[in-house]
Amino acid sequence: MSSSTKPSTAASEITKEGEFRRQVSSFRSFVEPGPNAEFPAEAGRYHLYVSYACPWAHRTLIVRKLKGLDSLIGVSVVNYLMGPKGWEFTSPDVVPGATLDNANGAKYIREVYFKADPEYSARYTVPLLWDTKKQTIVNNESSEIIRMFNTAFDELIAPEYRGITFYPEELRPQIDELNEWIYDTVNNGVYKSGFATAQDAYEKNCRALFQSLERIEEILSKNEFLLGKRLTEADLRLFTTIVRFDPVYHGHFKCNIKLIATGYPSILRWTREIYQLPGIKETVNMDHIKKHYYMSHTQINPSQVVPLSNGPNLDAPTVKPAARPY
Numbered sequence: 001m002s003s004s005t006k007p008s009t010a011a012s013e014i015t016k017e018g019e020f021r022r023q024v025s026s027f028r029s030f031v032e033p034g035p036n037a038e039f040p041a042e043a044g045r046y047h048l049y050v051s052y053a054c055p056w057a058h059r060t061l062i063v064r065k066l067k068g069l070d071s072l073i074g075v076s077v078v079n080y081l082m083g084p085k086g087w088e089f090t091s092p093d094v095v096p097g098a099t100l101d102n103a104n105g106a107k108y109i110r111e112v113y114f115k116a117d118p119e120y121s122a123r124y125t126v127p128l129l130w131d132t133k134k135q136t137i138v139n140n141e142s143s144e145i146i147r148m149f150n151t152a153f154d155e156l157i158a159p160e161y162r163g164i165t166f167y168p169e170e171l172r173p174q175i176d177e178l179n180e181w182i183y184d185t186v187n188n189g190v191y192k193s194g195f196a197t198a199q200d201a202y203e204k205n206c207r208a209l210f211q212s213l214e215r216i217e218e219i220l221s222k223n224e225f226l227l228g229k230r231l232t233e234a235d236l237r238l239f240t241t242i243v244r245f246d247p248v249y250h251g252h253f254k255c256n257i258k259l260i261a262t263g264y265p266s267i268l269r270w271t272r273e274i275y276q277l278p279g280i281k282e283t284v285n286m287d288h289i290k291k292h293y294y295m296s297h298t299q300i301n302p303s304q305v306v307p308l309s310n311g312p313n314l315d316a317p318t319v320k321p322a323a324r325p326y
């Protein structure tokens with residue numbers, strides 16, 4: 001398919017049963033420590049492309065922040081509105097929070113994909129990790145980008161961030177297990193509910209989503225974080241979906257069996273705890289989040305009217321976690 005005719009939005013990945021299927025990411029290399037790596041960790045070499053609206057990109061922004069990588073890895077932020085040509089760069093004077101493309105000077109993210117691979121024919125997604133030296137894409141899969149940020153740059157970061165890990169050896173089996181069902185039924189579950197074009201597909205995925213939320217509520221009613229006192233990758237991956245839940249997924253994606261604010265007190269307490277950790281709330285841009293979903297998916301919301309509520313007040317007092325629960 002040529003680049004002009006290929007579908008550019010996730011909503012176009014619908015099976016004949018009306019079910020949304022997420023495509024597999026294409027660039028899967030890793031930044032590693034040491035000069036002999038294919039993509040060696042170096043300060044200032046790699047550039048991260050994100051959207052504040054996107055829950056997958058949001059994960060990478062959070063780990064970049066919590067690992068003290070701000071000064072080592074630059075960021076460009078796309079406009080919240082995803083039009084027919086996909087994600088676009090816009091000056092912050094026009095859209096506060098957005099940036100121009102600070103690494104490649106592109107107008108659209110698709111140009112960055114074509115620079116790395118002129119034959120590229122899949123979706124033009126964020127997040128995207130760009131190598132400014134090799135002039136190519138390292139990786140466009142958020143779950144892998146956060147693993148790299150977790151360890152690959154440790155020799156280069158300030159001492160207080162070294163050794164911090166959100167994927168500790170002893171908890172890996174439990175983290176992997178949580179990630180698996182939470183990805184399928186919650187992170188991706190909201191999309192499978194919202195993009196369904198058949199009643200059965202919607203109901204099946206929406207029910208599975210709420211079954212998982214009940215299971216998560218049960219876990220968090222006994223534990224501070226998903227795996228106890230320690231904040232892990234599993235929490236961070238879930239947080240970016242939950243923070244969007246009441247203001248966006250409940251209405252826009254029809255995930256409306258319950259609200260987090262009134263239906264899940266432990267999930268709400270946990271969301272506030274994470275939101276109030278140093279550096280996190282700066283990564284949550286509710287203006288971009290709401291405008292993106294309600295204005296970009298015109299097949300779901302043709303009027304592009306954006307609802308008023310931002311969801312529960314996440315600054316409200318909550319349990320104070322240990323200074324650094326990770």
Ligand SMILES: N[C@@H](CCC(=O)N[C@@H](CS)C(=O)NCC(=O)O)C(=O)O
Nearest residue numbers: 008009010054056125126140141142
């Ligand atoms: N598997 C990818 C998914 C990323 C993804 O789907 N990003 C969406 C935004 S939330 C996107 O960029 N979509 C562009 C499009 O659909 O054309 C990851 O986790 O990194």
